[in-house]
Amino acid sequence: xxxxxxxxxxxxxxxxxxxxxxxxxxxxxxxxxxxxxxxxxxxxxxxxxxxxxxxxxxxxxxxxxxxxxxxxxxxxxxxxxxxxxxxxxxxxxxxxxxxxxxxxxxxxxxxxxxxxxxx
Amino acid sequence: xxxxxxxxxxxxxxxxxxxxxxxxxxxxxxxxxxxxxxxxxxxxxxxxxxxxxxxxxxxxxxxxxxxxxxxxxxxxxxxxxxxxxxxxxxxxxxxxxxxxxxxxxxxxxxxxxxxxxxxxxxxxxxxxxxxxxxxxxxxxxxxxxxxxxxxxxxxxxxxxxxxxxxxxxxxxxxxxxxxxxxxxxxxxxxxxxxxxxxxxxxxx
Numbered sequence: 005x006x007x008x009x010x011x012x013x014x015x016x017x018x019x020x021x022x023x024x025x026x027x028x029x030x031x032x033x034x035x036x037x038x039x040x041x042x043x044x045x046x047x048x049x050x051x052x053x054x055x056x057x058x059x060x061x062x063x064x065x066x067x068x069x070x071x072x073x074x075x076x077x078x079x080x081x082x083x084x085x086x087x088x089x090x091x092x093x094x095x096x097x098x099x100x101x102x103x104x105x106x107x108x109x110x111x112x113x114x115x116x117x118x119x120x121x122x123x
Numbered sequence: 124x125x126x127x128x129x130x131x132x133x134x135x136x137x138x139x140x141x142x143x144x145x146x147x148x149x150x151x152x153x154x155x156x157x158x159x160x161x162x163x164x165x166x167x168x169x170x171x172x173x174x175x176x177x178x179x180x181x182x183x184x185x186x187x188x189x190x191x192x193x194x195x196x197x198x199x200x201x202x203x204x205x206x207x208x209x210x211x212x213x214x215x216x217x218x219x220x221x222x223x224x225x226x227x228x229x230x231x232x233x234x235x236x237x238x239x240x241x242x243x244x245x246x247x248x249x250x251x252x253x254x255x256x257x258x259x260x261x262x263x264x265x266x267x268x269x270x271x272x273x274x275x276x277x278x279x280x281x282x283x284x285x286x287x288x289x290x291x292x293x294x295x296x297x298x299x300x301x302x303x304x305x306x307x308x309x310x311x312x313x314x315x316x317x318x319x320x321x322x323x324x325x326x327x
Contacts, residue, residue, distance in 0.1 A: 036235070111212075112318045118209050118212060122303075
């Protein structure tokens with residue numbers, strides 16, 4: 005929540021993890037895009053960060069933000085890795101509500117019902 | 124801070140249920156120390172996570188990756204939590220700093236967001252204007268929740284509404300960010316408002 009100067013708190017600099025790339029190969033990834041591991045593609049050839057990402061996601065779906073949080077990676081770095089793993093067929097995604105219609109009444113009603121059920 | 128070690132994913136709580144197909148997000152915004160992290164923590168079914176974005180003061184989010192020097196980059200931390208609402212729908216809450224200078228980060232977070240809950244502190248109401256201004260610029264609907272601090276002076280909601288110059292339709296509620304039920308009620312006020320807005324949009 006606080007802004008701070010970037011400390012040298014990572015052993016490996018971000019641009020090493022991403023092979024120097026600043027942008028993912030696709031820009032459709034949202035913070036809440038859900039990631040699902042596809043069946044049993046070998047992890048050979050993946051760098052250590054991508055292996056960690058695959059191991060993290062293997063037991064069940066997680067959002068882009070959760071993957072970044074669990075792996076202690078900035079979101080922008082996680083997105084580069086995720087996009088690569090989508091390109092190689094290791095991950096598929098469930099898109100969030102399209103930005104064009106975040107005001108879908110049916111979804112809002114479901115959210116409302118779900119929240120009320122928690123009281 | 125954002126340098127916490129990667130959490131070891133335990134069994135059970137970490138991953139989404141198999142049937143979950145759709146994710147939606149709401150933002151919890153407000154000035155420094157207003158209780159955003161507490162609020163997200165009270166509601167989340169998972170241990171709240173923190174991630175970060177790196178950006179220059181000017182705003183380009185990914186400059187860190189291009190090897191920029193530390194002098195021009197700022198790290199903005201995002202705290203977030205998760206609530207599975209039914210067998211196929213999950214809600215993510217992002218607690219985010221509301222400063223204008225982080226506006227480029229906001230575009231990524233607000234894209235597709237249903238709305239925002241502004242947490243406010245009656246001892247520092249003036250600090251909330253900047254946050255509300257950014258939301259209005261982005262066109263993101265919001266409700267305001269007064270986080271009840273024990274030593275805060277008690278104001279009538281009408282007085283606070285005037286002080287914050289809220290539109291008549293903008294919900295204004297009290298909440299205790301430490302309390303799950305109270306925080307849930309604040310979110311319900313927001314979502315009820317979002318639904319009534321849609322009703323109006325559909326009838327015009």
